[in-house]
Amino acid sequence: MKTVILIGAMGKMGQAALTGLGNHKVITASRSGKDVDYKVDITDEGSIRNLYEQVGHFDAVVNTVGQCEYANFTEMTEAQWMSTVMSKMMGQINLVRIGQDFIAESGSFTLISGILNVKPIPYAIADATTSGAIDTFVKCVAYEMPKKLRINVVNPTVLVEAWDVYGEMMPGFEPVQGTLVGKAFERSVDGFLTGEVIYVDA
Amino acid sequence: MKTVILIGAMGKMGQAALTGLGNHKVITASRSGKDVDYKVDITDEGSIRNLYEQVGHFDAVVNTVGQCEYANFTEMTEAQWMSTVMSKMMGQINLVRIGQDFIAESGSFTLISGILNVKPIPYAIADATTSGAIDTFVKCVAYEMPKKLRINVVNPTVLVEAWDVYGEMMPGFEPVQGTLVGKAFERSVDGFLTGEVIYVDA
Numbered sequence: 001m002k003t004v005i006l007i008g009a010m011g012k013m014g015q016a017a018l019t020g021l022g023n024h025k026v027i028t029a030s031r032s033g034k035d036v037d038y039k040v041d042i043t044d045e046g047s048i049r050n051l052y053e054q055v056g057h058f059d060a061v062v063n064t065v066g067q068c069e070y071a072n073f074t075e076m077t078e079a080q081w082m083s084t085v086m087s088k089m090m091g092q093i094n095l096v097r098i099g100q101d102f103i104a105e106s107g108s109f110t111l112i113s114g115i116l117n118v119k120p121i122p123y124a125i126a127d128a129t130t131s132g133a134i135d136t137f138v139k140c141v142a143y144e145m146p147k148k149l150r151i152n153v154v155n156p157t158v159l160v161e162a163w164d165v166y167g168e169m170m171p172g173f174e175p176v177q178g179t180l181v182g183k184a185f186e187r188s189v190d191g192f193l194t195g196e197v198i199y200v201d202a
Numbered sequence: 203m204k205t206v207i208l209i210g211a212m213g214k215m216g217q218a219a220l221t222g223l224g225n226h227k228v229i230t231a232s233r234s235g236k237d238v239d240y241k242v243d244i245t246d247e248g249s250i251r252n253l254y255e256q257v258g259h260f261d262a263v264v265n266t267v268g269q270c271e272y273a274n275f276t277e278m279t280e281a282q283w284m285s286t287v288m289s290k291m292m293g294q295i296n297l298v299r300i301g302q303d304f305i306a307e308s309g310s311f312t313l314i315s316g317i318l319n320v321k322p323i324p325y326a327i328a329d330a331t332t333s334g335a336i337d338t339f340v341k342c343v344a345y346e347m348p349k350k351l352r353i354n355v356v357n358p359t360v361l362v363e364a365w366d367v368y369g370e371m372m373p374g375f376e377p378v379q380g381t382l383v384g385k386a387f388e389r390s391v392d393g394f395l396t397g398e399v400i401y402v403d404a
Binding site: 073126 | 274276277278280283284287291292295296299302319322324326329330331333337338339341342343345346348387
């Protein structure tokens with residue numbers, strides 16, 4: 001049994017990840033702090049550091065959050081770009097950058113991207129671009145992780161559980177069950193994979 | 203003959219691009235402004251806007267710059283990450299975001315990434331990550347460019363002309379002649395390609 005920090009635990013993706021973490025002690029965190037063990041804002045370095053210090057010993061970090069702004073490229077502002085970059089991209093990189101000092105030897109990080117970087121749709125350019133950055137980051141940084149740490153990213157399509165929210169903007173996409181995405185997180189946390197983009201698509 | 207703005211014209215990559223732009227009127231720009239037509243800092247929105255306003259009519263933008271910080275991931279600071287993100291990634295996105303209003307109909311943008319996102323080496327994690335972001339950005343944004351604009355990115359390996367600087371950190375890489383990279387820029391500016399990552403590797 002590992003101690004796993006699950007960030008965004010109450011969200012739909014967090015709940016999906018949770019279905020794959022049944023063998024572990026899961027410590028939950030989210031931005032609001034509501035109904036979870038800890039509050040954390042991944043865009044704030046101090047908040048990340050505070051989370052890790054409070055938890056103490058842990059073997060894995062599973063992140064399921066990254067705020068993205070959605071707009072046509074012609075209309076997307078610098079501020080919208082930057083809020084996406086600082087959350088979905090730099091927020092996740094900072095979870096790893098800061099976390100490498102706190103996590104146990106042979107631990108793992110599992111990040112989240114999203115299928116829109118390989119299946120583009122309108123309004124999602126900032127989401128796609130930062131997903132591309134995270135997928136690349138994971139593939140490249142795996143070679144230089146210290147302490148025998150592993151790192152992977154789950155790149156899922158839309159969830160069945162979120163289809164009512166996103167379905168209208170994703171014609172021709174087939175949603176997948178959250179439990180299938182949970183298995184991707186399980187493969188990352190429990191397996192020996194590293195440097196992998198684990199696609200979950202239908 | 204098109205009017206092409208070449209950013210980073212005096213650098214080794216700029217000189218390589220220039221070899222492919224012989225059929226065009228080339229307007230040169232760089233951060234220092236030395237020996238070029240205009241001064242521009244791609245990390246500064248006002249400076250980008252100023253460049254486009256001063257040039258007036260143009261059909262293509264070719265960017266060959268993006269400052270990256272090089273360090274091991276374990277040692278790279280938030281400041282080093284952000285200076286790379288704001289130049290190589292957001293600087294280039296802003297060249298397109300702001301430029302779409304100024305560039306002539308049916309014009310083109312050609313950005314620069316670099317082969318280290320598909321051939322990782324030590325010290326280059328920020329370079330690789332932002333190259334991955336730009337390659338993804340170009341592939342996805344091409345579908346929504348206004349005014350029949352095209353966009354591509356040249357993703358080259360190291361140049362023969364820069365081998366004395368970078369060769370030592372790139373064992374097992376085969377450098378390519380700048381003129382070959384120039385042809386990639388030529389294919390982007392003169393062809394009908396859009397949404398392409400034009401690799402130049404050996």
